[in-house]
Amino acid sequence: MAPNPTLSPPTTTTPTLTLSGARIALAAAETHALEIGVPMNIAIVDSSLHLLAFTRMDNAKLTSINIALDKAFTAAGHRISTSSYRENVWPGGVAFGINNTNSGRFCTIGGGVPILDEEGKILGAIGCSTGTPVQDEEVASKGRDAVLTIMREERWVVGEERAKADERSRKRKRVNGIGEPSQHVDIEEIVA
Amino acid sequence: MAPNPTLSPPTTTTPTLTLSGARIALAAAETHALEIGVPMNIAIVDSSLHLLAFTRMDNAKLTSINIALDKAFTAAGHRISTSSYRENVWPGGVAFGINNTNSGRFCTIGGGVPILDEEGKILGAIGCSTGTPVQDEEVASKGRDAVLTIMREERWVVGEERAKADERSRKRKRVNGIGEPSQHVDIEEIVA
Amino acid sequence: MAPNPTLSPPTTTTPTLTLSGARIALAAAETHALEIGVPMNIAIVDSSLHLLAFTRMDNAKLTSINIALDKAFTAAGHRISTSSYRENVWPGGVAFGINNTNSGRFCTIGGGVPILDEEGKILGAIGCSTGTPVQDEEVASKGRDAVLTIMREERWVVGEERAKADERSRKRKRVNGIGEPSQHVDIEEIVA
Amino acid sequence: MAPNPTLSPPTTTTPTLTLSGARIALAAAETHALEIGVPMNIAIVDSSLHLLAFTRMDNAKLTSINIALDKAFTAAGHRISTSSYRENVWPGGVAFGINNTNSGRFCTIGGGVPILDEEGKILGAIGCSTGTPVQDEEVASKGRDAVLTIMREERWVVGEERAKADERSRKRKRVNGIGEPSQHVDIEEIVA
Numbered sequence A, B, C, D: 001m002a003p004n005p006t007l008s009p010p011t012t013t014t015p016t017l018t019l020s021g022a023r024i025a026l027a028a029a030e031t032h033a034l035e036i037g038v039p040m041n042i043a044i045v046d047s048s049l050h051l052l053a054f055t056r057m058d059n060a061k062l063t064s065i066n067i068a069l070d071k072a073f074t075a076a077g078h079r080i081s082t083s084s085y086r087e088n089v090w091p092g093g094v095a096f097g098i099n100n101t102n103s104g105r106f107c108t109i110g111g112g113v114p115i116l117d118e119e120g121k122i123l124g125a126i127g128c129s130t131g132t133p134v135q136d137e138e139v140a141s142k143g144r145d146a147v148l149t150i151m152r153e154e155r156w157v158v159g160e161e162r163a164k165a166d167e168r169s170r171k172r173k174r175v176n177g178i179g180e181p182s183q184h185v186d187i188e189e190i191v192a
Helices: A019-036 A065-078 A098-104 A133-152 A159-176 B018-035 B063-078 B098-104 B133-152 B159-176 C019-038 C063-077 C098-104 C134-150 C157-176 D019-038 D064-078 D097-105 D131-154 D157-178
Strands: A041-046 A051-056 A112-116 A122-129 B011-017 B041-046 B051-056 B112-116 B122-129 C010-018 C041-046 C051-054 C114-118 C122-131 D041-048 D051-056 D112-116 D122-129
Touching: A019 A041, A019 A051, A019 A122, A019 A133, A041 A065, A041 A133, A041 B041, A041 C010, A041 C019, A051 A065, A051 B159, A065 A112, A065 D064, A098 C098, A098 D131, A112 A133, A112 B122, A112 C019, A122 C134, A133 D122, A159 C063, B011 B041, B011 B051, B011 B122, B018 B133, B018 C063, B041 B063, B041 C041, B051 B063, B051 C010, B063 B112, B098 D097, B112 B133, B112 C019, B122 B133, B122 D064, C010 C019, C010 C041, C010 C122, C019 C041, C019 C051, C019 C122, C019 C134, C041 C063, C041 C134, C063 C098, C063 C114, C063 C122, C063 D112, C063 D131, C114 C134, C122 C134, C134 D019, D019 D064, D019 D122, D019 D131, D041 D064, D041 D131, D051 D064, D064 D122, D122 D131, D131 D157
Parallel strands: none
Antiparallel strands: A041 A051, A041 A122, A051 B051, A112 A122, B011 C010, B041 B051, B041 B122, B112 B122, C041 C051, C041 C122, C051 D051, C114 C122, D041 D051, D041 D122, D112 D122
């Protein structure tokens, strides 16, 4: 039954990453890329899937630019890490052929990591490329973790409000256990 | 007669912008965009025409993302500001139709500004979009000017070498007059 | 922490193949194609991935033109032979789906061979097509080897400087063993 | 009435440029480009419109690569110089919109010159780009003229047959007047 239009608002607001959040992710990802010695192409998109920020580190591969952009696009669009698909997209898998969708942009190579808020809503994603997919995903994860940490600890709050922000942050850690951001999503639930 | 391959080296080096240079341009462009109150999409490519850095400022137009990318691509590829073409690409102009080339990426809307070194060699370009083309070009020019200033004054040189760098910088200013970077290219000379 | 832009130069120089180098590769590849009796499409790109030279030998396949272009593009972009990917890009492999990236230009069929300088930096690549991938790669390799030999022996140096060039060339051979150019890269290290 | 199939052969042969002919054109075009000091991208296609040879001279513009390819494609396809269209393709002209055809490859910027045989049949075309369209067409014309001269004088004939070839060549010049190849085609006759 169609919803009664008088009970469903015609507009809403959607959470999304800002340029500020993107920069946090970019800096953390870049730092880790330097640590492991693999120069990366790093792309950040927001919840609308559109490009928010991009960085090509010195000596990153030129054909990896487009791959990083596609990984971010895909991770934000489908809301799971691009490494998750595995057998689901190989011949025999239920989503075989998905790589051709979205004008060939749907990238199922590891390195694209979604950024979800506390309620599980998509904020955006980060896509990395030039290393092995494992390295790419590792760097992207560092970027996502940095944003989540800033969010959880409300780091942008300063001055008088800081004490209340610290208290809210402590409550979140008690609820979630030791404060590691964990956003692994089971592929059986979300495919295609 | 074709050049003798045994007398011409098989390799050479080409100058190009680095991520560090791109960041300088990005920061200056963004600052000016904030000053004029127009949030911009800012894209930087290097001399290979490939994307080096990108920033979408809060509230910049989503359909301007691609335009900024194309402006940077075009400005670096043809080595002149994208605002230069004017009547040359309108009906009646000698380059009419150029907008369809390069898979439609050749953008002749103002906002793309090339970055050339002292010898006139292309280093890369910066493309901005969301404002009027005049505003876009103004912001892009600030970005280019910042990089040229850093280059002319060798700002990355610190410590003991700083004195020699200052001296070389003073000589450049004496040669070029008051040290404002000016890279206007006459469109009659370079089209298509 | 992001790198300090004031301490890192805003520009650099990147090595690249010249038209002269491309011609050397083209001639050697063509000669070998004639020797094995397989007419080839031969494409050469430089380190920017852009086309530098192309030759379609008499009776080469028309649908192989684009394949040769893509092989060169891919080999220069990812810096390894296009034959290297094998199981990494088949179903089950970590880079499955990479063929859809870069607007479908990422070609993992053998025949694309990168040209790297002594320091391992990418100079460009040569892509061949019409024969079997093994034949294509063989012809492309001859082209790459010819350029490397010219570089190692500094053949473009003539006249008075020739003696010093010979001496430098002898030193290179002593360091590297018998002077066969070998640029095999382990695929486990560089994927996606 | 459909033709009687027993009177029309099911196959035929079409004249076309060879790689050898393409090289003649390439060398002459390149020489002239050096003479006028404008580094060119030079593309040659045969009568099937497919790429036969390509050269990017040192310092030619990267965004001009694609333009040269499109000019050659268009000149061979429509069999007239790409500079011919003028008002026919501007708003108000009978062929306005033609630039969007052929996936945007139909290029009406000067610099593409067809190569026609004595009977007016298309053999291929040469497309040049980086200079002004006038310079581009001038360089392309030199390439075409070189091929036509070789054809008219049957330069590939050597040894005993040379005398007869010279005689045929002299007859051609007497018929055509002073031996300048002239292939200007009136645009009123051939459009769209």
